[in-house]
Amino acid sequence: MLIADALDDRDHEWAPPFDPRRHLPRPGTVAGLVRDNLSVAGHLIGDKVGSLDPPTVDDLAAGDGGIVDVDGVKAAAFRQDDGTLVLRSATCTHLGCQVAWNGEASTWDCPCHGSRFDREGSVLAGPATRPLGPLADGGPGVPGS
Numbered sequence: 001m002l003i004a005d006a007l008d009d010r011d012h013e014w015a016p017p018f019d020p021r022r023h024l025p026r027p028g029t030v031a032g033l034v035r036d037n038l039s040v041a042g043h044l045i046g047d048k049v050g051s052l053d054p055p056t057v058d059d060l061a062a063g064d065g066g067i068v069d070v071d072g073v074k075a076a077a078f079r080q081d082d083g084t085l086v087l088r089s090a091t092c093t094h095l096g097c098q099v100a101w102n103g104e105a106s107t108w109d110c111p112c113h114g115s116r117f118d119r120e121g122s123v124l125a126g127p128a129t130r131p132l133g134p135l136a137d138g139g140p141g142v143p144g145s
């Protein structure tokens, strides 16, 4: 429907979220460029700092995901229905923002440029091209419980 309307040069109410230019500043607006980059910078810095009392893996029920603290390392944690815990780096492989759990879609979404990863960290949508990595050296890796 979107493509047909685009070819006929008609507006469609669902088009804006699918517009590949949706993250670009509007033409001629330096303010838009500054605002967007401040937003990315805010996520790069603010999300890394996080809350003073982050959740732990024990807080995750089956089917839930979230950013958790594992031995002082922020991790993207997902608990499978059988209780198995999947831990990945919470750092987006595009430019390093922290991903966030999207409970509606059960995906890891990056707030900076829109990359999306599945529950196990594989890329669903770019601009990232590499999956979420293992936890940093010295981290606990990917335990099975």
Ligand code: FES
Pocket (backbone or CB within 6 Å): 092, 093, 094, 095, 096, 097, 110, 111, 112, 113, 114, 115, 126, 127, 128
């Ligand atoms: S940092 Fe660009 S999509 Fe995540």
